[in-house]
Amino acid sequence: MxxxxxxxxxxxxxxxxxxxxxxxxxxxxxxxxxxxxKLREFxxxxxxxxxxxxxxxIVILGVMYYLTDGRIMQPKRVRLLLSQVYYPMIVATxxxxxxxxxxxxxxxxxTLGVASIVISELSFYSIPLAILGGIxxxxxxxxxxxxxxxxxxxxxxxxxICTMYLFRGVCAYMTTETAxxxxxxxxxxxxxxxxxxITIAVLVVAYFIFKFTRIGNDVKAxxxxxxxxxxxxxxxxxxxxxxxxxxxxxTGLAAFVNVIKVGSITATAGNQLETQILISLVLGGLPIxxxxxxxxxxxxxxxxxxxxxxxxxxxxxxxxATQQLIKGIVFLIFVALTIDRKALKVIK
Amino acid sequence: xxxxxxxxxxDKRFGITHAVNDxxxxxxxxxxxxxxxxNGSGKxxxxxxxxxxxxxxxxxxxxxxxxxxxxNQVEANRLGVSIIVQEMGTLSGLxxxxxxxxxxxxxxxxxxxxxxxxxxxxxQRLLDEYxxxxxxAGAMIDSYNFEDRKLVEIVKATYMKPxxxxxxxxxxALSQNGRLELYKIMDSVRxxxxxxxxISHDLREIxxxxxxxxxxxxxxxxxxxNSKDVDEDGLKRLMVGREIGSAYYRxxxxxxxxxxxxxxxxxxxxxxxxxxxSFDLHRGEILGxxxxxxxxxxxxxxxxxxxxxxxxxxxxxxxGTAINDIPTAIKxxxxxxxxxxxxxxxxxxxxxxxxxxxxxxxxxxxxxxxSGGKLNRFAQEYAEKMQTKMQGIHQFVSDLSGGNKQKVVLxxxxxxxxxxxxxxxxxxxIDVKVKQAIYALMSELRxxxxxxxxxxxxxxxxxxxxxxxxxxxxxxxxxxxxxSESLSxxxxxxxxx
Numbered sequence: 117m118x119x120x121x122x123x124x125x126x127x128x129x130x131x132x133x134x135x136x137x138x139x140x141x142x143x144x145x146x147x148x149x150x151x152x153x154k155l156r157e158f159x160x161x162x163x164x165x166x167x168x169x170x171x172x173x174i175v176i177l178g179v180m181y182y183l184t185d186g187r188i189m190q191p192k193r194v195r196l197l198l199s200q201v202y203y204p205m206i207v208a209t210x211x212x213x214x215x216x217x218x219x220x221x222x223x224x225x226x227t228l229g230v231a232s233i234v235i236s237e238l239s240f241y242s243i244p245l246a247i248l249g250g251i252x253x254x255x256x257x258x259x260x261x262x263x264x265x266x267x268x269x270x271x272x273x274x275x276x277i278c279t280m281y282l283f284r285g286v287c288a289y290m291t292t293e294t295a296x297x298x299x300x301x302x303x304x305x306x307x308x309x310x311x312x313x314i315t316i317a318v319l320v321v322a323y324f325i326f327k328f329t330r331i332g333n334d335v336k337a338x339x340x341x342x343x344x345x346x347x348x349x350x351x352x353x354x355x356x357x358x359x360x361x362x363x364x365x366x367t368g369l370a371a372f373v374n375v376i377k378v379g380s381i382t383a384t385a386g387n388q389l390e391t392q393i394l395i396s397l398v399l400g401g402l403p404i405x406x407x408x409x410x411x412x413x414x415x416x417x418x419x420x421x422x423x424x425x426x427x428x429x430x431x432x433x434x435x436x437a438t439q440q441l442i443k444g445i446v447f448l449i450f451v452a453l454t455i456d457r458k459a460l461k462v463i464k
Numbered sequence: 465x466x467x468x469x470x471x472x473x474x475d476k477r478f479g480i481t482h483a484v485n486d487x488x489x490x491x492x493x494x495x496x497x498x499x500x501x502x503n504g505s506g507k508x509x510x511x512x513x514x515x516x517x518x519x520x521x522x523x524x525x526x527x528x529x530x531x532x533x534x535x536n537q538v539e540a541n542r543l544g545v546s547i548i549v550q551e552m553g554t555l556s557g558l559x560x561x562x563x564x565x566x567x568x569x570x571x572x573x574x575x576x577x578x579x580x581x582x583x584x585x586x587x588q589r590l591l592d593e594y595x596x597x598x599x600x601a602g603a604m605i606d607s608y609n610f611e612d613r614k615l616v617e618i619v620k621a622t623y624m625k626p627x628x629x630x631x632x633x634x635x636x637a638l639s640q641n642g643r644l645e646l647y648k649i650m651d652s653v654r655x656x657x658x659x660x661x662x663i664s665h666d667l668r669e670i671x672x673x674x675x676x677x678x679x680x681x682x683x684x685x686x687x688x689x690n691s692k693d694v695d696e697d698g699l700k701r702l703m704v705g706r707e708i709g710s711a712y713y714r715x716x717x718x719x720x721x722x723x724x725x726x727x728x729x730x731x732x733x734x735x736x737x738x739x740x741x742s743f744d745l746h747r748g749e750i751l752g753x754x755x756x757x758x759x760x761x762x763x764x765x766x767x768x769x770x771x772x773x774x775x776x777x778x779x780x781x782x783x784g785t786a787i788n789d790i791p792t793a794i795k796x797x798x799x800x801x802x803x804x805x806x807x808x809x810x811x812x813x814x815x816x817x818x819x820x821x822x823x824x825x826x827x828x829x830x831x832x833x834x835s836g837g838k839l840n841r842f843a844q845e846y847a848e849k850m851q852t853k854m855q856g857i858h859q860f861v862s863d864l865s866g867g868n869k870q871k872v873v874l875x876x877x878x879x880x881x882x883x884x885x886x887x888x889x890x891x892x893x894i895d896v897k898v899k900q901a902i903y904a905l906m907s908e909l910r911x912x913x914x915x916x917x918x919x920x921x922x923x924x925x926x927x928x929x930x931x932x933x934x935x936x937x938x939x940x941x942x943x944x945x946x947x948s949e950s951l952s953x954x955x956x957x958x959x960x961x
Binding site (some may be wrong): 327328329330333336337340341343344345346347348349350351407408409 | 769771790791793794795800802807808809810811812813814815818822823825826829832833834835836860876
């Protein structure tokens with residue numbers, strides 16, 4: 117049974133919300149006969165697609181604010197919310213580059229699990245060694261993905277699903293007996309300042325690479341048109357391999373942030389992280405086809421949106437099944453609205 | 465003569481581009497009507513509205529007294545309009561017969577189950593009737609080459625005797641034999657009292673094959689003339705709206721080729737494509753490569769650029785640098801424009817800017833850092849230098865016409881300052897005005913001492929532009945000609961077949 121009536125969403129509010137959204141839908145669907153294509157053109161335009169994630173974040177925040185009577189904006193709630201943003205945002209940054217290639221990576225969850233184990237074990241010797249170990253573990257898994265993707269010309273979709281099972285298995289095997297504890301000294305590092313610091317540093321460096329270096333440009337070029345990029349002098353195989361390595365390394369770094377937060381690692385560490393990241397980035401407006409139309413803001417907006425949505429649904433006291441259902445619907449609507457139909461092709 | 469198709473006030477906009485602007489034409493029964501104009505003049509858009517690929521932006525098509533109101537190509541087919549398109553129009557993964565009857569499977573359906581054997585039988589009967597008996601109706605379409613697939617498309621578009629047959633730039637994809645087959649079909653459509661709308665950039669072909677010619681320019685109707693009453697220059701004038709100078713090709717003869725060799729190709733073999741190809745490229749020379757489309761000349765261009773996937777033999781520059789991969793080739797001042805422009809030369813889903821800067825990115829970076837303003841200025845400079853028709857450098861290349869895409873390709877290599885340019889079919893599918901600009905650019909580059917390898921399927925272009933011509937046959941070099949006024953098309957053809 118659910119407890120605490122104040123936590124529950126009142127029936128009236130749900131009905132009011134439903135009514136207003138139906139009205140909004142009618143307004144959206146209304147077509148003026150004199151200008152039949154203007155609205156359509158705007159909805160299909162790049163400007164709207166670019167703004168949509170920001171609008172979405174505001175709408176979701178607004179809706180959650182309304183439904184929770186403003187409780188979601190209480191300082192302690194905001195702090196809790198932010199604490200759930202750090203490591204997904206770091207992971208999402210790496211996956212952002214993979215998806216810009218037009219590829220996909222399903223190994224974040226299992227990578228995070230394995231890297232967390234390595235970090236916990238090494239944390240008893242030296243903290244810097246533990247961090248390094250985590251990053252290297254992630255990079256190594258990324259290298260395995262990249263190697264099979266590039267050398268055997270397998271689609272990243274297939275490769276990373278296989279390696280996801282593989283490393284999930286490794287993670288489960290190492291944690292069969294008992295959960296793996298981390299040292300007290302690493303847990304003592306847990307502070308908002310450090311976590312914010314690492315997250316911002318990752319974002320800044322990644323933004324710089326994405327915007328102002330050749331490798332960032334090459335990643336985008338491969339995503340937009342791999343053959344033409346190759347004929348323009350881009351070493352496409354190298355770019356793809358390095359991107360997977362970098363994504364793995366970032367997940368390894370995120371594992372460090374995870375370990376200082378949770379303190380001990382169980383078989384379920386990082387479970388379902390890959391879908392969370394994928395949903396976040398798509399919510400943030402990242403076209404799943406990658407290429408020219410990706411925006412760096414996709415990472416930040418998307419991760420925030422997912423976390424707000426997730427937290428709001430929990431605060432509303434909805435059952436897990438209902439939460440999943442609602443998340444599924446929101447995800448579907450966003451993919452339908454943001455996907456670039458002109459660039460549709462199979463994910464590499 | 466009775467009017468078969470009446471187009472009234474046809475209009476279409478794409479964003480701010482007015483692709484077709486209030487065009488009204490009548491097409492008579494029993495005529496071949498050519499539709500000509502430069503790239504972007506609206507002729508393809510016009511036809512694609514007629515056959516249901518695009519929705520009609522405004523105006524009406526009346527076919528045989530009945531207003532057409534079609535939502536897709538299949539409905540247009542049923543009313544009697546079919547099209548053979550410029551690029552690949554068959555679907556991979558289906559059999560030849562399934563391609564022929566795509567969208568018209570009903571006669572072969574029994575209670576929702578397809579009678580495959582009846583379909584193949586009927587398909588084969590049609591293929592035999594057309595005289596294409598080397599194509600098997602039951603085979604997968606993928607087992608045939610581009611040309612045979614085009615023939616399948618011709619069957620698909622014509623077997624149900626359409627009232628209007630649209631032939632959109634199909635002939636560029638066909639060899640002489642294939643063209644003759646297509647002409648026969650066009651003639652039979654005319655003889656039946658039906659009509660053909662014929663789009664081609666080859667004005668000679670237009671004059672030979674059409675009865676009347678309608679000229680469009682920038683989406684607007686200009687004029688309709690009888691083919692008997694005009695010549696090529698007259699048509700060019702109507703298309704461009706001004707006099708085209710006679711300096712279309714180079715006019716100089718007898719200039720010495722510099723003895724300085726800039727690139728040596730020795731015993732280059734690409735399995736299944738080319739065999740033991742050796743030649744030298746001299747400074748300031750335009751070296752033409754000709755042959756039939758499967759002769760290996762396209763692969764030879766790729767080999768020089770280091771783009772072949774499996775290659776033996778050597779490609780070396782004058783300073784001894786070996787060219788074995790694309791980044792090395794680009795770094796050492798080799799440029800390449802592919803015949804397959806949309807896949808290999810440009811990134812369609814990218815901006816003009818990012819396409820132009822891509823090979824030059826290392827040169828533009830300062831201490832490995834890129835500055836947006838500098839990249840913009842670079843792209844702007846070279847896009848303007850090539851007189852690219854665009855809304856701005858951030859416009860996507862996919863919006864541009866074929867000629868403007870090629871300008872973007874050339875802009876990036878001019879910007880890179882490449883000394884050796886490998887241009888594969890540089891004027892393929894490009895209109896007169898841009899063609900002229902490309903030839904002028906080639907002459908200018910040649911005068912600057914740059915060397916050009918020009919691979920071309922157009923013999924007049926080879927004769928008109930090259931200092932030296934190599935003809936390939938079955939993957940080998942089969943003949944070499946020096947530039948000369950007395951050199952004729954027949955001389956080259958004799959070495960090709």
